Amino acid sequence: MLTGRRHLMHRLRQCGGLSGFLCKKESLYDPFGAGHSSTSISAVQGMYVANRLQKKEEGLYVAVIGDGGLTGGMAYEALNACGFLRSPILIMLNDNQQVSLPTGTNSAGGTAPASAVSRHMRRLLKSRSSPSISQQQQQQQQQQQQQDVAAVQAPGQGEQGVAAFFGGLGFDYVGPVDGHDVLTLVSILQQIKREGLSRPTVLHLKTEKGFGYPPALAAPDRMHGVEAAPHLALHAGSSSSSSSSSKGLHAAAVRPADAAAAAWAAEKEKDQQQQQQQQKQQQKQQQNQQQQQQEKVALSPTAAAAAAAAAAPGAAGAATATAAAGGGGGGSGQQQRVSLTSIFSRGLLQLAAADTSLVCITAAMPGGTGLALVGSLLPQQLYDVGIAEQHAATFAAGLAAAAAKPFCCIYSSFLQRAYDQIIHDVAIQNLPVSCVSLLVNVGFIVDRAGLVGADGSTHQGAFDLSFLSNVPNFTVMAPSDEYELLRMLKTVYLLNSGPSALRFPRSSCFGLETLNSKLGHNLKELPLEAEPLPIGKGRIILRANPNAKYKVALLSIGTLLLDAVNAAAILQQITSLPQPEQAAAAAAAAEAAAAAAEAAAAAEAAAATATAARRAAGTAVAPSAAATAPTAAAAAAAATVAKGDPLIGVTVADARFLRPLDADLLLQLAANHDVLLLLEEGAAGGFGSKALQHWSVYADAAARKCRVRTSNPKP
The missing domain is CATH 3.40.50.920 (Rossmann fold)
Known part of the structure; x- marks a missing residue:
């Protein structure tokens, strides 16, 4: 809305409308296109170097990245380069304790993606001592100009806390600052722009995902992306940020020099409310688990019983046994109109419950890939590595090398990031297992394959068939329906001869009626497990x-x-096709029309009048007798239809x-x-x-x- 696109918001994430992501062709305020995570620092570094080499006018180079984006290795590669080159760019770190989809799914590492850095930052923020703040305030009282500069630069000169973490990489550090306190944040940015930067700088912002929009706060897993809506019910604040937001409304009375101290006071107030936030998070987790169980009831009473047993205190082992022994469940075709991802997640749960060596891996997308169900029942068999697809692929290869059964579940468009690891660490490795030379057996589950609609060009799963088909030793398969998906899932599980990829789209199931009447099956109900397929047979x-x-x-x-x-x-x-004489007449008419158009255009040039006339006369050719005569093939086709054959x-x-x-x-x-x-x-x-x-x-x-x-x- 601030970049001249307010009048197009009604076409957000629609065909021909706004993409919903950064898009160079949409606005001059989008200098770099982006739809995937962890790319902003590298891109801004490149822009800075290019403009410096071309001696263009210097400006302020800003990269915005979230704490979820810092779970991606590419971000640290960029931090390393910027710190080494001392590039004067500003990195705005949006810290909301979330990744692309909400944290909170149980896994082997807890309820957050694998990010020791984020965890370290949270601990450092809590341990920052108040004397350092007092020293800053004493320095700020010396002189008004010095106060303004100190508010921006002094926090980055400390040798403790988050400042020390970034300082070791060659960065200055400012913050933490309340990201919802707009006026104070603008004051800090104006100060940075006015004074300039001598080295790379991190501006640490604390925010709450979905702040100000109640539907997003109530269901963060459902409101990751926002589509066009006729109205928005805004909201004055949240339980964790209302105090600091009210200060932001009157920030004109606050000197820029006091920004850091005021922000830190607000941060301490937030820390005091942390216990309340944790309780809120637990309530959301319980709601998500209840919703998963309700979806499970629509598919299988057996699976629902297993989930209920697992949810009961002290019943994790019993739930595993129940899920392993569960028979085929199902329901009516109408009940099975759920997503293919839901079918996959329930089938994978059955396999994981019966085999503790089966390990599921997700790159910060447990909900989108269906692995949240596995995490809710078997958390020790799920690893959320954060936005780190490269690590996910090689981590899976290491698991397979030690005889585990990894299922690496990544969206098609995100799997592109791990292409080198797929080839180098998975596909071409021969590992000695049980004295037999076997290939690494890694199952890649490629969700969101094919067209995904409103997610836009950066998320279309259009390339996985192309790039996976060229990788050596891979088995690549794609199910035509939900039952074939279950069969292929079992095929991947039993495949020990090499890596495999199972890809399916973002779509709903077809239901039993369609499966039986149109897709060649004969099912009374959809089972929880299915027989494997012969490899390479259609x-x-x-x-x-x-x-x-x-x-x-x-x-x-x-x-x-x-x-x-x-x-x-x-x-x-x-029952009939165009006859040859009709086709010939149509072709002749097209030729005549083209000749007339050419003649009219040529007539405008006096020097070419004669030539144009000859061309027009020569091209307006009437259909020949040979072209219009019925052929033997046409007569045979007519005879075929006449006797009743199709x-x-x-x-x-x-x-x-x-x-x-x-x-x-x-x-x-x-x-x-x-x-x-x-x-x-x-x-x-x-x-x-x-x-x-x-x-x-x-x-x-x-x-x-x-x-x-x-x-x-x-x-």
Whole structure:
């Protein structure tokens, strides 16, 4: 709203509207695009160096990063570089004790992502002694100008607390400051801008996520991203910040020199209320667990009983046993209209309850990946490493090297960050296990694969099929529905020959009726566990009528299978195609129109009038008798329809695996059909490209007669 986009807010996170993230093409106030975490310091460092080399006008270079962003290793790489080069940039650290999704999920490390640094900072803030504040206040009384400077610089000159932590890296430190006290914060920023920076500086802000917006405060796990709304019910303050906020409303009466002391007094007041905040956090955790149990009831009474038993005091072991022995649960198709992520999380819980060597890993996204359910029942088998996908991948490789069964669950767009580790630490390693040379067995669960809608370009899962299909030793699979997801989950669990990737989109389940009537299954209910699949083998859902004149095959991977089945029904209803004479007449008309347009344009240039006339006369060609004559193929097609056989027969197949590709199925479809269309939800270079490559190399004469196309856009 402050950057000229207020009039576009009604189109927030919609097609053609605002992206919801930093976007260079949206506003000149967005100098760098961003949708992922931990990138701001590196980007600002690059901008500073580039402008210095080009001798451009110096300004104030500011990077904003959260304490959650400081769980990412890239942020520390940037801190290291900035401190070494002494780049005069300002880093505004937004400290709200949260990551991209709320902390509070139980895991092996507690209820927060793995961040020893954040924990260290919290301890240091509590241990800061009051004499240092008194010394600052005495210095501030000497002279008004010196007071203003001291308010900004003096805290960074200490050798204790958070200042010492950043000071060791070569940074000055200012804070902590109440980030909701806007006027005081503006005064500090104006002072920094006026005086300038001689070295990199951290401005530490304490905030509360969702402050001022009651729906976000009530449900932080549901309000991570905000969409367009007709109205916003604002809120004067919160229990933890109302006192300091009221001071901020009258900050004009507060001298800038008193900013640090006032902010520290507010911080001490917050510390006194910490116990109340912890109780509030526990209540939110209990509400989340109750919601998870309610979702579980919709799927399986057995699983719900296990969750209830686990939630009871002292019943963790009994819950594990119950979940391990639980039979197939299910419900009606309507009840199963939950997300694929929910199906995955319940299936994974069944496996984890029966196998203590199964370890789940998330990069600060336990809720989004479905691992919060595992954490609520089996916290010692869940590791939240923070926003550190690179560490997550190599951590998983180390687990596998010691014979554990790691399931590394990362969004498709975030898995891109761990590509080097996937190749170097996971895929190409041969580890001696039980005197047999085996590959590292790591299961990568790629959630939010494919298109994710309002999350925008930075979060689309369009590239995982492309970059994973080229990694050696990987098995890559994509389920077409919830039952296939359970089967592939069991396949990944039992796979000991190498790393694997199971990718599925952000979508809802189809339900039993659709599974049975359209997707080739015969289920009475959706089980909690399913049988594994043979590696590299697809399946045929629908076979073309052998008497059809034209045969078309649709081979899809992932949840586009249902779209392929629906498309087949439409194709098979076609009873006639455009006749050759109609096509020829249309082509002739198009040529004539093009010739007329060319002639009109050429007539405007006197020097080219004669040439234009000849061109117009030469291109307006009437259709020839040969072109308009009905062909033998058209006559045969008409005869086929006349005797009751369908004109078009369609075969629909589910590839299931991208790597290894079901080559037999691919070549069989090509040999027995006139057209083969390859369907996927991803960028060029994935399933369609790999299938085309295999067809072009290994197809025999019969298969080469087939016209093969992909659904990918051009690269």
